Amino acid sequence: MLSDLVAALDIGGTKIAGALVDGRGGMLLRTRRATPAREGAETVMGAVEAVLAELAASPLWPRVGAVGIGSAGPVDASAGTVSPVNVPAWRNFPLVERVRRATGGLPVVLVGDGVAMTAAEHWQGAARGHDNALCMVVSTGVGGGLVLGGRLHTGPTGNAGHIGHISVDMDGDPCACGARGCVERIASGPHIAARALENGWRPGPDGDTTAVAVAAAARAGDPIATASFERAARALAAGIAATATLVEIDIAVIGGGVAGAGDVLFAPLRRSLRDYATLSFVRRLTVTPALTGADAGLLGAAAAAAPYRRGTAAEVTFTG
Numbered sequence: 001m002l003s004d005l006v007a008a009l010d011i012g013g014t015k016i017a018g019a020l021v022d023g024r025g026g027m028l029l030r031t032r033r034a035t036p037a038r039e040g041a042e043t044v045m046g047a048v049e050a051v052l053a054e055l056a057a058s059p060l061w062p063r064v065g066a067v068g069i070g071s072a073g074p075v076d077a078s079a080g081t082v083s084p085v086n087v088p089a090w091r092n093f094p095l096v097e098r099v100r101r102a103t104g105g106l107p108v109v110l111v112g113d114g115v116a117m118t119a120a121e122h123w124q125g126a127a128r129g130h131d132n133a134l135c136m137v138v139s140t141g142v143g144g145g146l147v148l149g150g151r152l153h154t155g156p157t158g159n160a161g162h163i164g165h166i167s168v169d170m171d172g173d174p175c176a177c178g179a180r181g182c183v184e185r186i187a188s189g190p191h192i193a194a195r196a197l198e199n200g201w202r203p204g205p206d207g208d209t210t211a212v213a214v215a216a217a218a219r220a221g222d223p224i225a226t227a228s229f230e231r232a233a234r235a236l237a238a239g240i241a242a243t244a245t246l247v248e249i250d251i252a253v254i255g256g257g258v259a260g261a262g263d264v265l266f267a268p269l270r271r272s273l274r275d276y277a278t279l280s281f282v283r284r285l286t287v288t289p290a291l292t293g294a295d296a297g298l299l300g301a302a303a304a305a306a307p308y309r310r311g312t313a314a315e316v317t318f319t320g
C-alpha cells in the first residue's frame with residue numbers, strides 16, 4: 001500500500017485539529033474538536049482520539065504512513081510526552097504512545113508548536129528556499145524554531161529555538177518561566193496591551209483592550225500605543241539579532257496574531273534590527289511575515305513526520 005499521506009495533529013489549549021496531508025501540503029480531510037483544557041487527562045485524550053477516529057474513518061486512511069503531532073509546549077520529544085501550559089491535567093502525558101496505540105502502531109513524530117510552525121514555513125511559507133532561518137509565533141506567547149543547514153533543528157526534546165524565553169532585559173520584569181526580561185514578557189500580545197494600559201492608553205467605545213486594539217490605535221497615531229509596539233519590536237529585534245549572531249540565520253519569519261499588526265510591528269522591528277544585528281555576517285538579515293497562517297501547525301506536523309512514513313525509502317523526503 002502506498003504510504004503517501006500523513007495524519008497531522010495540531011494540539012493547543014483551545015482546539016485539537018487534525019488533517020490528512022499529502023506530499024504537496026494539500027489538506028485532503030480536516031476535522032477539529034474544542035480542547036477540554038480544564039478536564040482530566042483522559043477526557044483531553046478522548047478528544048484527540050475522536051479527531052483520530054474521524055480521520056481513520058476516511059477511505060484515504062490506508063494511505064497514511066505516519067502521524068505528526070505539533071503540540072503546545074513544553075514537549076519532550078525524546079520521551080514522547082507533553083506538558084502544555086494551558087492543559088493542566090497533562091503533565092508528562094505520554095501522548096506519543098497513546099497516539100501510536102490509537103492508530104494501530106503507525107510511526108508517530110512529536111514536535112513543539114514553534115518547531116511545527118517553522119517546519120511549515122520552511123516547507124510552504126516564507127522560509128522556503130532558506131537553509132538558515134528563525135521562525136517565530138508572536139501571539140499570547142512567543143515561540144519559535146530553527147532551520148539550520150537546510151534541516152529543521154528540533155533539539156533533543158523538540159524545543160530548540162524557543163526564543164520567547166531568552167532574556168533581552170537582564171533586570172527586567174519577572175517572566176512566568178522564572179527568568180526576567182524575556183522576549184515574551186515584553187513582546188507577547190497581552191504584555192503589549194498591558195504596557196499600553198499602564199502608560200495611560202484607553203480603549204475605544206467597544207472596550208477592546210487586546211493588542212489588536214492597541215495596534216489599531218497605533219495605526220491611528222496614538223503615541224502610547226505606538227510606544228508599546230516599538231518596545232515589543234525592540235525586544236524581538238534583540239532576540240532575533242542574538243540568534244542570528246549565534247547561528248547565522250539569514251531570515252526571520254514572524255507569524256501569530258501580533259504579526260497581524262503589520263507595519264505597526266514590522267517597521268520598528270526592521271529599524272531596531274539595525275541597532276542590534278551589527279556584525280558583517282548578520283547585517284543582511286531580513287524579517288518577513290509568515291505565510292502559512294492558521295494551517296501552520298498541521299502543515300508543520302505533517303512536514304516533521306513525513307520522512308518517518310512506514311515503508312518510505314530513506315532518501316525520499318517530504319520537506320525538501
Ligand SMILES: [Zn+2]
Pocket residue numbers: 164165166175176177178179180182184185
Ligand atoms: Zn520567560
